[in-house]
Amino acid sequence: KSHISFVMVCYEEQANLILFLQPQQYSYPSIFIYGHRASGKSHVMQVLFKELELPHATVSCVECVSVASLFEHVLLSFFGYEAASLLPRSPSLSDFVRIYRQQCSRSPAKQTRYIVMEKSELLRDADANLLPALLRLQELVEDNITVILLSEISWDKFRPNTGCFEPLLLHFPDYSKVELQQILSLDRNPSYSAEFYSSYINILLGVFYSVCRDLRELRHLAALNFSKFCEPLAEGKVKETDTHKLWRNIEPHLKKAMQTVYLREVSSHQWEQMQQMEKEADNCLFFPLPKGLSAHTHVELPYYSKFLLIAAYLASYNPARTDKRFFLKHHGKIRKTHFQKKNEKASNHLLGPKPFPLDRLLAIFYSVVDSRVAPTASIFSQISSLVTLQLLTQVSHDDQLDAPKYKCAVPLDFICAISRTVNFDIVKYLYDFLQ
Known part of the structure; x- marks a missing residue:
């Protein structure tokens, strides 16, 4: 024992x-x-x-x-x-x-x-x-x-x-801060002393403990940001005992990384590149993309986040009354002329994305994803993550908790690139492209 x-x-x-x-x-x-x-x-x-x-x-x-x-x-x-x-x-x-x-x-x-x-x-x-x-x-x-x-x-x-x-x-109760410190310190890099790595974990918990208590996520963050913490040491600017200088160097980096907690697709280095690209995109004079979008072409999304974004695009550019025809089995052949009205002659892509409720997004998501997915908190957190990454835009007021509405903020070429990575032919499900 x-x-x-x-x-x-x-x-x-x-x-x-x-x-x-x-x-x-x-x-x-x-x-x-x-x-x-x-x-x-x-x-x-x-x-x-x-x-x-x-x-x-x-x-x-x-x-x-x-x-x-x-x-x-x-x-x-x-x-x-x-x-x-x-x-x-x-x-x-x-x-x-x-x-x-x-x-x-x-x-x-x-x-x-x-x-x-x-x-x-x-x-x-x-x-x-x-x-x-x-x-x-x-x-x-x-x-x-x-x-x-x-x-x-x-x-x-x-x-x-x-x-x-x-x-x-x-x-099994949640870990206390002291217990997390003790467990995470076991993963120390053999190239550095135990005291040095323990001080790094202490700094990391000081930033993330208030927003994240998940041991797996904290372990991922510790491994992700340790090289940045060691940069001044590798350059010979400070010693292992200069904790204050090491803290000042890593603090802005960790605060930026806080915006990507639970977002495994965004590394800290990628997040810095995204910030820089957003500044460059703001200075673009001709046909500027939505803020931060150019940076996201370099970001690899999680599997279910890709299908959530695909579902959001379909919900933004397809009329709601066509959902049954697209996403129900045994619907028969769909003809575009059966749905057209005088006010629908213009392409939905030219009119721009339309807002859609959360329940419609989830209904389309569960129809297009190729596996059975339980409606867990992880799925809802990934929707919030897409909003944080500015791939989705929340158009309803914050106080409308019972019926939030969103718009898809990515162009057609971007969503086609995302669809190809999961072998999903999105063009077949777009109302504007029906033959």
Whole structure:
């Protein structure tokens, strides 16, 4: 236990509690572990299972696209390929329980077996009987097995309306500033002393801690900006102990980088280039692009942000009444003459982008994206990011929180370039280009 506590910095309390839950006979049927993103849930479980060599099956609810793949993965992890091959093509819960019991009678558990369900909040969208069955799987299969659910939401929001077995609850709280300092300092560059890197992390947290507590994002920011912090040192202008001079050099750089928190597509160097290009674009006399747009041609957007921008362009330049024809299956052939009216003879591209509500943007986005996407906070934050990058313009007032409206602020050649990177033929979905 002392070795495990050493490996897991800042997780000792949670690790010791999980170790305490391992009795000599049967363990608790199900444990619900919850906490915000990057709060150490998966890391603690991985270290415990590796150090104690416990039999376990780790299942990602994002990667398991069906119940069949879930059952197959569990049987494969505990009993091998032959057991997994006994499942029928479309197995039911009773098929899984039957095969598990057969295999368990041949290979009884010498110690508790564990099934870890990562991103388990997605189980709420699965079959209604799956989650209640997992919570009392120990009783169903008559084996010493514990199901551990890892989630970013609390049990009150997770619990099914129909009722189920109540699991043991374990909360992973957010890291304090001291804990973040301790964890991030472990990533120090071997070319520099531990004190020097710790002082850098202290400066970084002083700037970003008020707006970002995500360990993954802070780790990304630390790696991204460290070379800039070391520039005066590499040039021989200062020493490692001149913290004040190092701070004055990096402070404006970090404050600019604050505008790109959670925007993985924009590095700090790219952000400085964007600022410079915006100044040059303001001085352009002939057909100036929207502010900052020329700079964005050098920025690589995340995958879903590209589809959000494509959806925004379609919403800006297509009449709203054509959405069903473009984005619903079995719509039949669309003819432009059926939609034209006297006031629509002019091209929508010549008239400019029209505002559209948020719900229309999301409806088009979910239609054009080539995979199933849950309406998470990440999608909404990427919309805000596109507004920050001035690729979208919010035209409604700030106090209209219930119905925000936007306009797409990019030209046709820009959106065509974005569409080519995701193999999406946007011209086929533009009303102005119908034959």
